[in-house]
Amino acid sequence: QFTLKESGPTLVKPTQTLTLTCTFSGFSLSTIGVGVAWIRQPPGKALEWLALIYWDDDKRYSPSLKSRLTITKDTSKNQVVLTMTNMDPVDTATYYCARRPLIAASGTSHFDYWGQGTLVTVSS
């Protein structure tokens, strides 16, 4: 079975940098075709894709947030880390990590397994 779990601070102050870790099991990020993404959801609002890292270390970012985001992977630890700089109250959201399955066609990504999410509040 595939599982993912997000961890990190629940409260950050404006202008601080957020670091979130996704720890997963049941699959490897060295498997061709696999990827892990970060997606967030402000309270009561829609989902927003943030970043995606592939098995080959290729990385994709939301154009509107690209300057603030960094995604990295540690294959040996089965972890993916997202950092977001210059946090603002509008970044308050539940942050999810999710798996891109290897069956996804080249150049496309959907997400078949998701973590439970972690709520991050930005407030002074």
Added chain:
Amino acid sequence: DIQMTQSPSSVSASVGDRVTITCRASQGISRWLAWYQQKPGKAPKLLIYAATSLQSGVPSRFSGSGSGTDFTLTISSLQPEDFATYYCQQANSFPALSFGGGTKVEIK
């Protein structure tokens, strides 16, 4: 960026009803569209990928159709556990992925 527009934003329906949700892309995305179901306080659950492929374990009353810019999610006979919010996601990775605004299916 490719914008995804879902309609309606909410729908009231009864158990047994046929429910149809539409998603429109601002430019053509071939068949690269996924649908998710989300219940309150829970992570989204993948229902459909590549516009028409049913994810393993998802009941057959869920189906997807469409290609290009217009897509549809159909629930053939609404069950009590189907009351939730549904999101479409365009799956073309370049330049960016994106989700629709969501459709809430409520009890009439």
